[in-house]
């Protein structure tokens with residue numbers, strides 16, 4: 079049974095250049111506990127898609143069903159591209175933010191938060207302020223803040239895009255550990271094919287605007303994976319070609335853009 | 346430099362300035378009637394403090410400043426928040442404000458006297474019009490600069506409106522609000538002195554103007570000293586409150602924080 083179901087989502091924005099169709103008829107089924115990656119060129123509407131799932135944007139058309147019901151944003155948490163920590167709050171206070179909103183007693187929050195910080199190795203930094211932490215560390219705190227509310231669904235919007243290579247690899251590994259330890263359903267959006275292939279159970283490839291699903295790839299490579307596995311490189315190359323191809327189509331004048339071409343090889 | 350400790354170094358120029366103020370008139374390089382030596386001004390200040398009504402003047406000026414300051418803040422803050430939140434409102438209000446903004450506070454003096462006569466009211470009015478637009482712009486900008494994504498974070502975690510305001514909006518605004526309060530207060534202080542030169546019968550500005558009419562040069566400079574010192578003191582005081590409130594950026598004032606992004 080599908081856990082999260084995106085049905086025919088479409089969204090366009092009114093801009094000064096007229097109406098821009100961002101996503102078009104996107105349908106995805108996600109199983110409970112699945113690690114899903116969505117890859118697409120920048121500007122194709124990945125952030126918009128996550129915002130729709132999280133309830134930050136309303137789709138023009140289509141619906142988001144969580145366990146068969148219209149999703150209200152409750153307990154779907156989105157980790158943004160930037161850590162977006164509260165600069166006036168310590169690590170511990172930041173991580174406890176969601177719980178505090180729910181009116182949970184302070185003592186209980188402290189226990190949950192400290193426990194979580196210990197689990198993901200942030201215990202020593204609990205009284206630090208965000209500006210005292212590296213970018214990677216800040217993103218880890220943002221992740222902890224999301225986990226603290228025990229979300230049913232964890233959405234991540236290019237969470238490692240602004241990190242240096244070393245921090246990125248570290249956090250990718252950490253994310254897999256977290257996914258296993260907390261048994262979360264994760265939807266990760268990225269423009270890095272490698273990241274998607276390294277982490278996910280299934281990869282959706284999107285086209286440029288108006289964005290549709292170009293192809294779907296279940297990745298049945300056992301974990302832990304590393305970037306040097308020949309099969310991964312092979313897959314990456316294949317998808318890269320596919321993306322380049324879709325970009326070519328996307329670059330043509332919108333008028334000559336035929337979406338039947340693109341949807342034809344959609345699963 | 347010469348092994349002098351830091352705090353002393355900072356005041357080298359102040360010291361040199363005071364020395365020059367003392368020596369130039371003493372050595373008759375400057376006519377003491379134009380600039381009396383510092384020591385004489387200080388002596389006169391003490392005399393006025395203990396025997397004259399300098400304290401009365403200070404008290405009058407301060408109370409006007411606080412009344413004008415509070416009035417300005419009380420009107421500009423809610424309006425600024427409104428303008429910040431609703432971008433479209435600016436389209437209609439900006440042309441109107443644009444008309445008033447370039448009017449320097451002294452330009453309002455005739456109007457103030459015409460409307461309010463002589464006394465506290467015209468002075469408070471001048472402080473109000475002299476600080477209102479700067480405060481309004483400051484608050485509008487602060488609200489505009491609010492990080493929408495930080496508010497999105499609050500939404501994601503299920504914050505209601507009250508929680509969003511209390512836990513995210515207010516702490517975000519605090520640094521720029523403090524910066525603006527400091528600016529408004531120092532502007533108020535400048536305005537009051539200008540206003541008192543014509544529209545009142547007490548206050549530092551009045552004292553200085555009267556001294557000029559009676560050729561009491563020393564009293565004029567007592568006024569200058571007092572205005573400067575009180576302005577400095579008020580700014581330091583607000584700065585202290587600011588540091589106590591915004592602990593998360595120890596050693597950086599709100600102003601510096603925004604400069605460094």
Ligand SMILES: Nc1ncnc2c1ncn2[C@@H]1O[C@H](COP(=O)(O)OP(=O)(O)O)[C@@H](O)[C@H]1O
Nearest residue numbers: 091092093100119120121122123124125126127
């Ligand atoms: N609120 C908005 N108003 C107008 N256009 C928007 C808005 N949000 C996103 N867009 C446009 O939609 C497109 C997709 O944006 P986004 O979802 O951020 O893409 P991605 O995350 O894949 O880079 C971009 O062209 C962007 O300019």
Ligand SMILES: [Mg+2]
Nearest residue numbers: 124125235236
């Ligand atoms: Mg994006």
